[in-house]
Amino acid sequence: MKARKFLLVVSLVLLMAITFTACGAKPEEDVLNVWITWGDNPAQLQALFDRYGEANGVKVVVSAPVEEDQILPALTGSAPPDVLILSGGDLVKSYAQEGLVVELSEAIDTGGIDLADIYDAPLAQCKQGDDIWCLPWGADIYALFWNKDAFEAAGLDPESPPTTMEELEAYAEQLTVVGDDGTIEQIGFIPDQAWSHSDLYVRLFGGFWYSDDGTQLAVNSQPMIDMLLWQQQFYDKYGYDEVLAFSTGFGDQYMSPDYPFYTGKLAMYVDGEWQTGPNFISALKPELNYGVAPFPYPADHPERANTGVVQGTVAVIPANVKDPEASAKLLAWIMSPEVVAEEMCVNANLPTSKKAAQDPCFMENPKFKVFVDLMGSPNASYIITTPLSLELNDAYGLVEEQVLHTGADPVPLLNQLQEEFAPKLAEALK
């Protein structure tokens, strides 16, 4: 019995000793955590942020790429990152509505961030009235890629891409090769190659699925119907199943030399500026003979030439950070033109800072410059976001799939979507 009591006392003393030692341990040096939901090269990102650490006597730990599933627990828990950089602005308004991120006006003032230096289009996706919920770091914009060899083989001038959407339709037909058994061997254009590009096409038809101020839903508007029917024709012409089997047969080859555009199986498609950088075509298929041009406009609307829709990475400060001032200071450094220029140059993404865009690295590659010019174009627009963005995107994706892949009539489907989501949006914006 005595022995048991002795053991119990010893255990308790040990437990207390461990606890108090841990409590009284010397605090570690200041650490700032930066989470980034993308990142092909985490070491490069860490090296970049180490410079901030050295200059300010703190340790900056970069986690990249952070999985989507980790974000919500971090934003609602007690250990959020000090700055969070998201791949896109889709969820920012939802986070704002739930009080998970900080409104940045104060951080912008204290950090001396020059909003006039940020391009309007990427900044607009972060605004809701006078509130600014995020700051755009890098930007993406989409253009038409065409395979010059395929053009030549089809008897088209390899140096002249289509300038109007009508020309694109004609070229696509000329560039499509169907075998004797009806199987597609080469295709001219797939409108939703790799992912949906409805945001770009609908701007070319003069509308969007929200009103310009993002307060009304316009998902069944005429531009939406026209845009879907325009895309549908590329499937309708050669058979929905045939085109789908052809496009899904590529599998997940986006970063592979077998990507259909690289192999010449797909003659034209829409993609972003990163393709012209060092990590994609130059690395995977350096011999590819291709060109890049702004996406064609409708022949009867030449004023819509050089339309582009800007998306991109955005930085937010979680609402539950332990030191908002330190986060604001770090955010200001992240948004400085020098840092934006360096990071975007390395990754071949567009800088959101106008001063950064003057860096020679963005001008050296004429193909990349097409995208830089597009972002500065008066027709550069942005994706309007609301607290409902993700849910509406998913529901719209289903409609797009039905129209493009099964030949469904878009009108009743879009009407149904409007009916379902208009009250939801009104409720979300209350």
Added chain:
Amino acid sequence: MRLSSLYSRINHNHSAPVWGRSRYRSLRLGLLFIAPWLAGFLLFTLYPMGMSLVYSLTEYHTRGPLEWNQFQNFINMFSDDLFWTALKNTLYMVVFGVPITLITSFACAILLNLKVKGQSIYRVIYFLPSIVPAVASTLLWLWILNPQAGVMNTLLGYIGIKGPNWLNNPAWSKPSLILLGMWGMGGTIVIYLSGLQDVSKNLLEAAELDGASWFQRLRHITIPMVSPITLFNLITGMIGMFQYFTQAYIFRGTGGLGSPLSSTLFYSVYLYQQGFQYLDFGYASAMAWVLFFIILGCTVLILKISNRYTYYAG
């Protein structure tokens, strides 16, 4: 200790509910021993379950106060088309996927039970796929079922059949996932194999001497004798299928979760989408409780029906 004396002690304790000091000591020690499990159960199972019940009756805000909305989340399910789509897709997998997997794994177990040369090698081969992580095997099957370059359609092509666009065709996506699931049925086969070892050899021999055919022996002896195993596999398979998530989550076509055309939007996938993507945890919690009662109902129903068909040798 003899068994009879143990029974008498238990009976004695039942008739004398006044516990002595040693009895309390045993209880204390017992609780101490199961304390790690108990703490885990209370913290990580019972508490979340209780909270999800509370959330299911509220409009949940991640950082704001909960807003009671009574049974609105449950009522909303009735008018939510995607909820019914997800439920139908899940029931399809339960109704077709579970029996097909059971029958196939039973057939494989019978074959693997045959006394042939290299029996253990065959057993290893059939079990191997089940130790491949679900993520890896799904990614592998995405390639096998690729409509252009996939092994499946290439093989079908040799015999003159033009294979379908498996995972990207709404009519074929769920059968493809069932096929994919069958690849990993090694665990079920092993349980069946162990059950087959318990089938009385005397009975089989007696039936054989009486002139029963192989099929008659299977139908009247083997199948009834492994019926408890079938019941176990049926219930665990059904629960697993109701919670079907990983493969559907990994496989997302160009249309995102649930594509093509919501044909792979299963109950758990839709629940995840509502909670973790649209931040509607109230609705997601309500869905979780509905799923709980569906599974509970089906399990009770199967157990009731099984009384008539399950044979316990004891």
